[in-house]
Structure formats: structure tokens, C-alpha cells
Amino acid sequence: MFKAPEPGSDFTSNLIPQAEVTAPAGASVADGRWLRVKQRLRAELGEDIFASWFARLDLDSITLGTVRMSVPTRFLKSWLQSHYAERVLATWQSEDETIKQIDIVVRSPVIRPAIAKARVAEQPAATGERRSATTTAPTAASGDAPTGSPLDPRFVFENFLVGRANTLAHAAAKQVAQARRQDAVLFNPLYIHSGVGLGKTHLLQAIAWAISAQDRKVLYLTAEKFMYGFVSALKTQTALAFKEALRGIDVLIIDDLQFLQGKSTQVEFGHTLNALVDSGRQVIVAADRPPSDLESLDDRLRSRLAGGLVVEMGALSEEIRLEILKNRVNLARTHHPGFDVPAPILTFIAETVTHNGRDLDGALNRLLAHSKLTGGPVTMDIAELAVRDLIRPQDMKRVKIEDIQRTVARHFNVSRSDMLSSRRTANVVRPRQIAMYLAKTLTLRSLPEIGRRFGGRDHTTVLHAVRKIESLADRDRTLAEEIEILKRMLVE
Numbered sequence: 001m002f003k004a005p006e007p008g009s010d011f012t013s014n015l016i017p018q019a020e021v022t023a024p025a026g027a028s029v030a031d032g033r034w035l036r037v038k039q040r041l042r043a044e045l046g047e048d049i050f051a052s053w054f055a056r057l058d059l060d061s062i063t064l065g066t067v068r069m070s071v072p073t074r075f076l077k078s079w080l081q082s083h084y085a086e087r088v089l090a091t092w093q094s095e096d097e098t099i100k101q102i103d104i105v106v107r108s109p110v111i112r113p114a115i116a117k118a119r120v121a122e123q124p125a126a127t128g129e130r131r132s133a134t135t136t137a138p139t140a141a142s143g144d145a146p147t148g149s150p151l152d153p154r155f156v157f158e159n160f161l162v163g164r165a166n167t168l169a170h171a172a173a174k175q176v177a178q179a180r181r182q183d184a185v186l187f188n189p190l191y192i193h194s195g196v197g198l199g200k201t202h203l204l205q206a207i208a209w210a211i212s213a214q215d216r217k218v219l220y221l222t223a224e225k226f227m228y229g230f231v232s233a234l235k236t237q238t239a240l241a242f243k244e245a246l247r248g249i250d251v252l253i254i255d256d257l258q259f260l261q262g263k264s265t266q267v268e269f270g271h272t273l274n275a276l277v278d279s280g281r282q283v284i285v286a287a288d289r290p291p292s293d294l295e296s297l298d299d300r301l302r303s304r305l306a307g308g309l310v311v312e313m314g315a316l317s318e319e320i321r322l323e324i325l326k327n328r329v330n331l332a333r334t335h336h337p338g339f340d341v342p343a344p345i346l347t348f349i350a351e352t353v354t355h356n357g358r359d360l361d362g363a364l365n366r367l368l369a370h371s372k373l374t375g376g377p378v379t380m381d382i383a384e385l386a387v388r389d390l391i392r393p394q395d396m397k398r399v400k401i402e403d404i405q406r407t408v409a410r411h412f413n414v415s416r417s418d419m420l421s422s423r424r425t426a427n428v429v430r431p432r433q434i435a436m437y438l439a440k441t442l443t444l445r446s447l448p449e450i451g452r453r454f455g456g457r458d459h460t461t462v463l464h465a466v467r468k469i470e471s472l473a474d475r476d477r478t479l480a481e482e483i484e485i486l487k488r489m490l491v492e
């Protein structure tokens with residue numbers, strides 16, 4: 001539980017005006033506040049951090065000045081408590097002065113550990129409703145094996161829409177899922193990466209469901225679950241059993257690898273990866289960035305991960321977004337036959353909610369809530385309200401550092417290799433600094449990573465470049481405009 005700090009600490013600067021965010025019709029006052037709190041956190045912390053740590057934080061209740069929220073894992077709870085408790089409390093207080101403390105709890109697990117197989121209990125349906133699924137979740141078959149992370153019954157191949165952005169990842173996933181035990185392993189490990197909410201978990205879980213229907217033993221784990229499994233096994237001195245159980249499966253699937261932390265856990269993961277790959281068993285990994293950018297991982301592990309097939313999934317096209325929405329409406333209608341969203345409204349959502357699949361789900365959840373609570377039809381007005389906070393001001397495409405270097409070099413008529421070289425002549429230094437500045441502002445790469453990509457420079461050099469360009473652009477309008485043009489060339 002986190003209580004209010006003494007007055008004076010200020011986490012609420014940079015707030016967006018209340019009027020900008022409106023709760024969809026049918027939502028309660030608490031829901032409306034919760035929406036605004038999330039909106040503020042997203043605006044203040046940025047999309048990446050928000051999606052990593054807050055996307056799975058749910059509001060449970062508000063009683064006597066205490067806001068109770070829940071998350072699915074202990075890891076997430078302790079991370080939020082140690083890194084964001086004060087900020088979350090302050091953001092709540094900016095919405096409601098009577099809030100005195102927040103309480104983050106772990107909600108009951110979806111899968112209860114069982115001796116051999118775990119059963120998926122209640123899962124959110126396509127649009128936030130709960131539905132019971134009697135499907136059996138894949139886990140390793142041994143009694144000592146760690147239980148898998150919960151699987152969503154909707155995340156199967158049949159519900160995965162394929163388009164240009166994910167054709168290769170989908171084909172590789174299908175291939176791996178359809179292989180038989182005696183088949184030679186084609187790409188190992190299979191490493192899938194993409195930005196937030198673009199279908200990695202869906203694809204990984206689809207593989208897990210497909211393999212579990214065969215005679216192969218599959219284990220799907222989030223990196224958090226792997227970490228906790230390993231750490232608890234160490235504590236209870238059952239680490240050996242844990243390791244053996246992991247190495248005794250046919251297919252290991254690890255999601256959100258970017259969260260794998262701690263030297264010993266990484267070493268253990270590396271050993272497991274090697275043991276499985278070397279013995280011809282399949283490993284599939286997903287993360288929000290390519291192996292080369294997983295800076296916290298050790299070099300050997302990174303290169304082992306990069307040694308299989310690395311596939312990127314791009315942004316969802318408008319066409320796929322529309323198909324996903326139609327698919328979700330159909331899924332929801334199996335439980336709520338009265339729910340209908342007219343075609344023009346689906347097109348409107350597909351056009352406006354461009355960021356990721358999770359936001360599409362969010363938009364439909366709100367429409368379903370409206371439809372259930374009011375019994376009224378879903379109109380364009382309702383839809384506009386529902387998606388308002390899901391429209392991102394900066395719907396940036398993923399910009400690559402190489403593209404920045406090329407575009408800036410072309411613009412200033414220098415060569416890219418000069419920009420990466422150690423040359424310090426004025427005609428090269430300034431473009432290099434501008435390119436570094438753009439790399440920092442248009443990508444999520446860290447300073448050391450940017451330094452490495454610019455001919456192995458130190459992170460302090462990058463920081464200096466960023467500050468230099470910021471201060472020059474403050475005073476020099478021509479430079480500011482030039483930077484704006486470059487940004488547009490890269491982003492649009």
C-alpha cells in the first residue's frame with residue numbers, strides 16, 4: 001500500500017486539461033477518473049513505458065480514500081510499487097483530492113498450478129467481457145515442471161489476421177507449430193519482435209495452442225514467469241528439478257524477453273536455450289526489439305538469439321485493423337448476440353485508432369460496455385467519445401537509425417560513412433549531431449545504443465549532440481525548420 005507523501009513532491013506537472021478526456025457514455029464516475037488517470041500517465045511517461053507497466057493495471061475499487069488496483073503478476077506489482085507508486089498516487093490525487101492511498105494487489109491467477117495440466121479459467125472475451133473457457137492450457141507434462149503462463153483462448157491462429165506487416169512471422173510461426181517431433185528443426189530459435197501491441201503474444205500463444213493439440217510438450221512462459229520460477233526454485237532448493245523440467249520439453253516459448261533481468265536468471269536462460277537448441281528442440285522468443293538492442297543481455301546470449309530466424313512484425317495496416325475489429329465483433333456476438341457495430345463505425349475506428357491491436361480491443365470494449373449498460377445502439381457519436389483518448393497525437397511510424405543517418409546525410413550532402421567516421425570537420429560534425437538528435441527523439445533507443453550505431457561513440461557524445469542541437473534550434477529558426485522537415489521526411 002502506498003500513502004501520500006508529505007506535501008511538496010510534485011508529480012503532477014505537465015498535466016493535460018481535464019476537459020480533453022471524456023469517459024464514454026455508460027461509464028461510472030470512477031471509470032471516468034480511471035480513464036483520465038491512465039491518459040495522464042500515458043502522456044507523462046510516454047507510450048512505451050505506459051504499455052510496458054500500466055497496460056495490465058486494472059481499477060478494482062475506490063473506498064474511503066483508498067484506490068485499489070490489480071495486476072496479474074507479483075513482478076508487476078513490485079515494479080509498480082517501487083518505481084511508480086508516488087506518481088500513480090499523485091495522478092489519482094489530481095483527479096480526486098480525497099484519495100489518500102493506493103493499494104496494488106495481484107489478481108487471482110488465471111491458471112491454477114496443477115499436477116499435470118492447468119485449466120484456463122475465466123478469460124476476457126474479445127471485448128472485455130469475461131467468459132469461461134474449458135480449453136486446456138499447454139504446460140510441460142512432468143509433475144515437477146513449472147506451470148505455464150496463462151493462455152488466452154482467443155489467441156489462436158484462426159483469429160490472427162495476416163497482412164504485409166506480419167506475413168513472414170505468421171508463416172514461420174505456422175511452420176514451427178505444424179512441425180512434427182521427428183521433423184528437422186528449421187529455424188531455431190525463432191525470434192519475433194515488434195512494437196507494442198502488434199500481435200507477438202497472440203502469435204506465440206497460437207503456436208502454444210497448436211502444439212498442445214499434438215503429442216509434443218510445450219511450455220509458454222513470460223520472461224517474468226521464467227524469472228520467478230527460477231528464483232523460487234533457487235529459494236526452495238529445487239533449482240535442479242526446475243532446470244531439468246525445462247530441458248525436458250519439446251518446445252519452449254518465452255514472451256516479453258526484454259523483461260528478463262538478473263545475471264543468474266539470464267545465465268540460466270542461456271543454458272536452457274543452448275541445451276534445447278543443441279538437442280534439436282524448438283525455442284521461440286518474442287520481444288519488443290531485435291536481439292542486438294537487448295542491451296541488458298549478455299553478448300553471448302544475444303548472439304545466440306540472433307543466430308536463428310529473427311523476424312520483425314510491422315505496424316498493422318488499416319485493412320488488417322478493420323479485419324481485427326470485425327473478428328472481435330463476431331467473437332463478442334457469440335456471447336452478446338444483441339451487440340452490433342455498423343460498418344461505417346468500424347471503418348471510423350480502423351482509421352482513427354492506428355496505434356496497436358490492444359487499443360482496437362479497448363475501443364470495442366467501450367462500445368460493448370455502452371451497448372450492455374444502456375441497451376442503446378452504437379452510434380457514431382458514442383464511437384467518437386469512446387476512441388477519443390486512444391487517438392495518439394504522434395502516431396509515429398517506427399523510425400530506424402539507419403534511415404535517419406541516410407536521410408540526414410543526403411540532406412546535407414555528406415556521405416553516411418563520413419558521418420560514422422571520426423572526422424571532425426564542421427560540414428560533418430553538424431549533420432552528425434542532428435542525426436544523433438533525431439535518433440534520440442524519433443526512436444526509443446538509449447544513448448549508449450545510439451553512440452554504438454554512430455561509429456562506436458560514447459553515450460556522453462550523443463548527449464552532448466542532443467543538447468547542442470536543442471539549444472541551437474531554440475535560437476536558430478532556420479535550423480529548427482530544417483529539423484522539422486527532416487522529421488517529416490522520416491515520420492510521414
Ligand SMILES: Nc1ncnc2c1ncn2[C@@H]1O[C@H](COP(=O)(O)OP(=O)(O)OP(=O)(O)O)[C@@H](O)[C@H]1O
Nearest residue numbers: 159160161195196197198199200201202324357358
Ligand atoms: N494480426 C493480428 N490479428 C488479430 N489480432 C491481432 C493482430 N495483431 C494484434 N492483434 C490483437 O491486438 C492485441 C494486442 O496484441 P498482443 O498482445 O499479441 O501484442 P504484443 O505485440 O504481444 O504486445 P506487447 O509488446 O505489449 O507484449 C491482442 O488482442 C491481439 O489479439
